[in-house]
Amino acid sequence: MYKGYFGLKESPFSIAPNPRFLFMSERHKEALAHLSYGLGETGGFALLTGEVGTGKTTISRRLMEQLPENTQAAFILNPTLSSQELLATICDELKIRYRKTGATLKTLTDKIYEKLNKNHQAKLNTLLIIDEAQHLAPEVLEQLRLLTNLETDTKKLLQVILIGQPELKQLLQRRDLRQLAQRITARYHLLPLTKGEVGHYIQHRLSVAQCDRMLFERAAVAEIHRISQGIPRIINLLCERSLTNAYCSNNALVTKKIVLLSAQEALGDEYQATFWWQHKAVKALAASAVFAVIVSSSYFLGQLYGENISEKSALNITAPAVNQVVSDTSSPAIIVADNEKIPDENAAKAITDNTAKVFKIESDGDKKRAVEQRIVKTDKPASIPMPVENSAEQLSNLADSKLAEDKATSKVKEKLSVKAVDGVSDDLLALFQSAIDDTEQDPQFKNSANQVVTPEVNAPALSDMPAWVQSDLPSLSFEQHIYTSEGESWVKVNGRDRYQGDTISEELVLNYIYAQKVILTFKGQQFSLPALSSW
Template identity: 35%
Template sequence: MAVNEFYLNHFGLTQRPFTLLPDPDFLYWSEQHRKGYAVLEYGIMSRAPITVLTGEIGAGKTTLLQKLLAQIDPTVTVGLISNAQGNRGEILQWVLNALDVPFEQGATYVQNFQRLQDFLVSEYAQGRRVILVFDEAQNVSLEGLEELRMLTNINANKDELIQLILVGQPELRDIIRDPRMNQLAQRVAASFHLNRMDREATHAYIAHRMKQAGGTGHEFTTEATTLIHKATGGVPRLVNQLCDFGLLYSWTDDEREVQRKSIQSVLDDGTFFWAQGDQEEAQSR
């Protein structure tokens, strides 16, 4: 039997509440996430040329994105690209692959661009919209982002044939604000930045995930969640990691609730593998 199954039984859970994998079923609708999701929906429904969603690592961007894609209209063709890197021509190949548009190796940029344009026109003629999503878009070079911006110039009559959603870490905002990216910035019609959770939101987030996993939502004491918030700065992915260890430590001590001392033990033992300097900085806030 796996270790996590022991603490599942101990706390009466049906599944692990704090995995690190994005899971829309566990999405906690904090005020920040509600607004972020609303902006994504607005970008799609308003046919915004470019929509931008940013946030720190582990802020829940990918989970929001997966929730959106799961509910998107079936008449929309979506191309999802993660961690794309490259310069002019290479980004276009990422786009063609994401949209399942065949192209010949060694084809010129003009030939590949024409293939994409023909595909977009064909989709438009069939009443289908095309949305291209770039996750971890901060990894795309300035030249690559400019190439993406040029794709939004493809249109039929007054309708744009492709929409872009750029999702990335905070530095993506700085990249777009670079004076060299003025034309791209002017095409951003909707944007939102996910901030860290405050103490109250962190408490509600932990209770929500415990309930989703079959618990009562009262397994973590207020003192424990307060320390968790201080140690993680309210970043959801870090909260998940520390809570998971908190459950493990409490199970080994045969405790029926996760108390502050268990969380402190995790931190003191160095089991929570976030840089100690970052923990100290977060706790000093």
């Protein structure tokens, strides 16, 4: 519909796994390299996992295109089969003739072994690729392992690539499948695209469709990344519908408003619009404002309290503190504590439960008069306010507290130091060090006085939390942990990618991601867990 309007030769955002449109990000290049390595001389099994829509099938199609001519490949898309049905499907893919009726596991296995031997003698490699492998039953996976037992002194005669969702990794952790897991020579988990890669991904697909200009505004690209979380399939759905809506509204470019409308139409119930007051930046600003009000109010009240103490000290007033206020001002009142004596006056007294009336005789020249005085007794003993002279001691205590806080911050920074590790490139180490160095500059770690504070780092460990928190907390498995200073921190929890502010399960929220730990809140209780830990 919109191809002629935008000058496109074909639809650039089809969800079909067309290898021509494959955007080779750094992660996709690494995935393809791992699979190619797994097909080496000694390879048996290779494993490629990733979330739904990250491009696993497209990578397998690109791999098929790059296979050498001396390779015969079988591709299975529907693995929900029994052991016998799987062997029959392999025979069909490898063009092995067998009797359809009465075929048993043994006859099918013998046919496949015979084919593998013939291919080896003809110097042909045999490759089996199984997509959606997370649906394979454990007994079927064991049957696959038995097929790879046929080998020479230097190589396996059958090489297998398993492609599936993260559940496949959990399936292979079963004890009865440990023999198969030990034969996997190459593993790779494909991650979603980063914020910077989303723009390059969109431009790449437009270029393949012979469009030389960018059809999406920068704000629209940022919104696409936020909604899609970097999943290529969702990016395609959003871009396809956005181009259609831009064409219908006669817009030359796709705007952020068009993307939001397209998300509601393309994703339906899976998409929940985020209002402006729900954004993390707005929440952080509101929290900062509340914090500033609290600090300002505390400072004002402290100043007011200090002035009152100074005034009382100047007048040398040491009246006892009471927990009752006399509202009747018709006569003067004396307020004393319960452990003090009522002044002995030469007058009659009218005493109630906690009040005494004293008629004091005063002299005025030759005349005398009785003055009524009410005495209010309290339950609390008298307490004397702290003199102003103690303010110097308070300042000293504050200075000691600040020094202790600086020492604690230094200890945290020491824990976050980066050291060289075998197998980790210098560029990656530099990125981690930059992330740690930039943490102090992150506005979210500054208070209203522009001072760096990190209260969340000091959250108590889960082991120090109450027993009910530890017993009610659901199972957690932190499989991967990435910490950067550019807002792209994420962890993989229970097989899913999670970011700061995400809700992991009911009443369990991932608040912050640091280099060595994560901060979570469960039923209002905040605590910390070390990186890559399980509970």
